[in-house]
Amino acid sequence: MLSALSLAARAAPRRAGPTAPAALRAYSSSTSRNHNQQQQQDEQQQHRQARSELYRIDFDRAFALLAVSALAGFGAAQYAFDNFGRAPVECEAVNPLQRIKGNAPMSTRMEALVKKIQSDMTSALEELEGPSGGRFLHDSWTRKEGGFGTSCVLQDGRVFEKAGVSISIISSPAPKTMLAHMRARNREGLDPNGDYKMFVAGVSMVVHPHNPMAPTFHANYRYFELRKSDAKETDPPAAAWFGGGCDLTPCYLFEEDAVHFHKVIKDACDKHDKSYYPRFKEWCDNYFNNTHRGERRGVGGIFFDDLEDKSPEQLYAFVSDCGNSLVKQYIPIVRKRMNMPYTQAQKEWQQLRRGRYVEFNLVHDRGTKFGLATPGVRIESVFMSLPLTARWQYNHTPAPGSPEEKLLNVLKTPREWV
Amino acid sequence: MLSALSLAARAAPRRAGPTAPAALRAYSSSTSRNHNQQQQQDEQQQHRQARSELYRIDFDRAFALLAVSALAGFGAAQYAFDNFGRAPVECEAVNPLQRIKGNAPMSTRMEALVKKIQSDMTSALEELEGPSGGRFLHDSWTRKEGGFGTSCVLQDGRVFEKAGVSISIISSPAPKTMLAHMRARNREGLDPNGDYKMFVAGVSMVVHPHNPMAPTFHANYRYFELRKSDAKETDPPAAAWFGGGCDLTPCYLFEEDAVHFHKVIKDACDKHDKSYYPRFKEWCDNYFNNTHRGERRGVGGIFFDDLEDKSPEQLYAFVSDCGNSLVKQYIPIVRKRMNMPYTQAQKEWQQLRRGRYVEFNLVHDRGTKFGLATPGVRIESVFMSLPLTARWQYNHTPAPGSPEEKLLNVLKTPREWV
Numbered sequence: 001m002l003s004a005l006s007l008a009a010r011a012a013p014r015r016a017g018p019t020a021p022a023a024l025r026a027y028s029s030s031t032s033r034n035h036n037q038q039q040q041q042d043e044q045q046q047h048r049q050a051r052s053e054l055y056r057i058d059f060d061r062a063f064a065l066l067a068v069s070a071l072a073g074f075g076a077a078q079y080a081f082d083n084f085g086r087a088p089v090e091c092e093a094v095n096p097l098q099r100i101k102g103n104a105p106m107s108t109r110m111e112a113l114v115k116k117i118q119s120d121m122t123s124a125l126e127e128l129e130g131p132s133g134g135r136f137l138h139d140s141w142t143r144k145e146g147g148f149g150t151s152c153v154l155q156d157g158r159v160f161e162k163a164g165v166s167i168s169i170i171s172s173p174a175p176k177t178m179l180a181h182m183r184a185r186n187r188e189g190l191d192p193n194g195d196y197k198m199f200v201a202g203v204s205m206v207v208h209p210h211n212p213m214a215p216t217f218h219a220n221y222r223y224f225e226l227r228k229s230d231a232k233e234t235d236p237p238a239a240a241w242f243g244g245g246c247d248l249t250p251c252y253l254f255e256e257d258a259v260h261f262h263k264v265i266k267d268a269c270d271k272h273d274k275s276y277y278p279r280f281k282e283w284c285d286n287y288f289n290n291t292h293r294g295e296r297r298g299v300g301g302i303f304f305d306d307l308e309d310k311s312p313e314q315l316y317a318f319v320s321d322c323g324n325s326l327v328k329q330y331i332p333i334v335r336k337r338m339n340m341p342y343t344q345a346q347k348e349w350q351q352l353r354r355g356r357y358v359e360f361n362l363v364h365d366r367g368t369k370f371g372l373a374t375p376g377v378r379i380e381s382v383f384m385s386l387p388l389t390a391r392w393q394y395n396h397t398p399a400p401g402s403p404e405e406k407l408l409n410v411l412k413t414p415r416e417w418v
Numbered sequence: 419m420l421s422a423l424s425l426a427a428r429a430a431p432r433r434a435g436p437t438a439p440a441a442l443r444a445y446s447s448s449t450s451r452n453h454n455q456q457q458q459q460d461e462q463q464q465h466r467q468a469r470s471e472l473y474r475i476d477f478d479r480a481f482a483l484l485a486v487s488a489l490a491g492f493g494a495a496q497y498a499f500d501n502f503g504r505a506p507v508e509c510e511a512v513n514p515l516q517r518i519k520g521n522a523p524m525s526t527r528m529e530a531l532v533k534k535i536q537s538d539m540t541s542a543l544e545e546l547e548g549p550s551g552g553r554f555l556h557d558s559w560t561r562k563e564g565g566f567g568t569s570c571v572l573q574d575g576r577v578f579e580k581a582g583v584s585i586s587i588i589s590s591p592a593p594k595t596m597l598a599h600m601r602a603r604n605r606e607g608l609d610p611n612g613d614y615k616m617f618v619a620g621v622s623m624v625v626h627p628h629n630p631m632a633p634t635f636h637a638n639y640r641y642f643e644l645r646k647s648d649a650k651e652t653d654p655p656a657a658a659w660f661g662g663g664c665d666l667t668p669c670y671l672f673e674e675d676a677v678h679f680h681k682v683i684k685d686a687c688d689k690h691d692k693s694y695y696p697r698f699k700e701w702c703d704n705y706f707n708n709t710h711r712g713e714r715r716g717v718g719g720i721f722f723d724d725l726e727d728k729s730p731e732q733l734y735a736f737v738s739d740c741g742n743s744l745v746k747q748y749i750p751i752v753r754k755r756m757n758m759p760y761t762q763a764q765k766e767w768q769q770l771r772r773g774r775y776v777e778f779n780l781v782h783d784r785g786t787k788f789g790l791a792t793p794g795v796r797i798e799s800v801f802m803s804l805p806l807t808a809r810w811q812y813n814h815t816p817a818p819g820s821p822e823e824k825l826l827n828v829l830k831t832p833r834e835w836v
Contacts, residue, residue: 155812358810362781383810390776391807394798
């Protein structure tokens with residue numbers, strides 16, 4: 001169905017006005033669900049108004065709508081955009097976090113959290129791009145089995161070669177194959193023949209700057225929940241866990257950057273469990289590993305999965321602190337490096353390192369494998385993490401003692417940074 | 419061990435003189451095995467002479483040496499180069515085919531055949547590069563478990579962005595895991611606990627031209643043989659089969675090119691079995707398939723594996739005809755396209771298609787997977803097929819009716835070309 005809203009959105013200019021804060025520019029129509037026809041019309045009216053009045057829209061009303069729709073449950077989006085896998089539409093995630101009460105279901109709070117993280121990071125990156133720089137295109141989609149998402153992509157900007165920050169909120173029956181997979185991962189309590197519904201809320205980002213001195217950055221935080229199909233809203237889920245992490249991939253090693261990156265995330269971890277940072281730092285080094293080259297992808301960060309060793313409340317607090325640290329972790333580093341001078345040879349070395357990034361994502365990354373094995377997957381979302389450009393040069397070996405070799409040495413033998 | 423020969427080779431200029439035919443330039447020291455010290459010294463003398471006298475070397479003597487060493491068995495090369503994974507060395511495969519008798523063992527004849535194919539193709543590609551164009555670097559290696567090879571790589575030439583033509587001659591004990599794998603592939607006759615030695619001779623090539631109108635080309639022909647470790651030289655092998663194929667990957671579709679490419683290989687197939695071309699053409703379409711995008715890699719060609727439906731003699735004749743057709747299949751096409759004018763947008767489309775090529779090779783290709791799973795593999799040889807540069811652009815969709823869309827339509831629905 002081609003809604004009036006999506007038509008209006010297409011007619012809108014793709015680049016948002018430089019004066020509008022990203023979080024306040026508009027609201028995502030795809031997050032408004034289970035509302036009636038009148039509400040739909042209101043939203044469309046608001047959207048048009050937002051565009052025509054330089055984004056001065058009625059935010060209280062927008063937030064109220066979003067809070068209502070976010071709390072209303074996790075059915076499929078009421079109207080599907082016809083732009084699935086097509087040209088981007090202008091519709092933006094907002095931050096309804098402040099409207100979510102502490103006693104709201106975890107799924108609701110995680111949905112709000114991933115939207116906030118998306119909004120904060122896209123705003124921070126656009127700020128670095130500056131008034132005349134690149135802007136994120138917002139590509140919203142719905143999934144017919146239940147769920148929706150927004151991929152924000154900035155391509156060939158002033159500072160960034162490619163940056164993608166996407167969220168997915170999936171709510172649908174859990175496939176039986178997934179149950180078998182979950183049981184194999186120490187969740188034997190699940191009934192292999194039972195009917196479950198799953199909920200996933202996740203945010204994922206990969207940022208590739210132009211300047212070879214500025215590192216690539218990746219982060220991903222997610223929440224997964226399984227419930228019996230006939231469970232009541234107030235019943236605890238049959239299983240629930242958190243996963244995620246962040247890692248930094250420089251082409252040239254500035255040790256102070258690696259220290260800063262690790263220090264910020266260690267501080268976030270230590271507030272919740274002193275064992276988290278060392279465990280998750282090692283997990284990250286082992287996970288982002290181009291085993292076929294004997295090289296880690298970068299200088300690491302943290303990585304964890306299937307985390308359920310504390311109460312959901314405690315883990316939510318931990319993941320919130322991680323997610324809310326991302327801007328502080330990365331932005332100061334790229335600000336420091338993005339205008340440094342560099343040579344053509346250094347650019348080519350960056351392109352070779354981009355090739356290694358592609359190798360990891362296509363050969364080893366579990367998320368990519370899972371995506372490629374999922375029928376009907378939106379391949380552009382799976383491959384959003386790939387750099388705009390990459391290079392493979394036969395048998396390239398850095399000169400002994402060069403900065404390029406210095407990086408390789410750290411990739412071969414990960415270091416403790418804090 | 420750093421031999422005097424490899425030192426001499428390093429001291430030689432990397433680019434061969436334009437007047438020396440590639441097949442006659444020098445001979446590969448790594449193919450000379452099981453000879454005595456005097457012979458080694460003779461070879462070294464010859465090699466130096468070849469360099470100093472503009473490649474006018476004593477070919478009769480060289481061929482005789484090669485024929486002797488090729489017939490002498492398949493032990494490890496007598497001296498290992500220290501350049502494994504390092505800078506290329508100048509040492510070239512030659513064509514000893516004319517010296518191999520018809521009653522020589524199949525392994526000997528296949529070794530000679532793959533060397534001939536390598537020599538013919540590198541000569542033909544260098545001829546297109548012209549006197550001032552790029553030249554192949556020859557990177558020879560030995561494998562401590564038994565075997566050797568030469569990777570010929572031309573990078574950033576006048577016509578070709580990257581071209582790799584490599585041969586491997588492997589002769590070593592067969593790992594038990596491989597036996598299990600073979601038994602699972604309809605070779606139940608093999609004793610799972612038996613001691614076998616394997617022999618593999620293969621040639622593999624991937625050619626990426628600069629000009630987006632000139633298609634990428636890939637081919638690979640190989641012979642595999644298993645023998646009981648205690649078998650006599652004259653015993654027939656416990657198992658032996660052939661595999662290979664060729665395929666064409668255009669960025670812009672010129673139907674006459676696809677027709678020519680398929681016609682040449684169909685003619686070669688039809689001489690041996692009228693059912694081969696249609697069967698192997700379909701196999702190719704199904705194999706070189708980016709299933710995650712619903713796109714074939716290119717306009718196909720042929721593909722076959724585990725071929726043992728005729729006598730080894732008959733299959734050798736078939737594979738010889740295929741291998742000897744490669745130059746005729748590809749060179750006229752690239753000659754016709756390599757100087758066509760093109761725009762920056764067309765170049766970017768080519769780069770996107772290069773990205774798809776990387777996706778196939780890293781995600782789907784069995785050869786790459788096998789390579790990555792092999793301990794101690796020479797990763798630069800596995801990844802030689804990757805283009806020099808590639809691009810991933812979020813959600814790129816060609817305009818309706820454009821030449822880019824025309825190509826995509828053929829990739830989505832393979833055609834019969836002859």
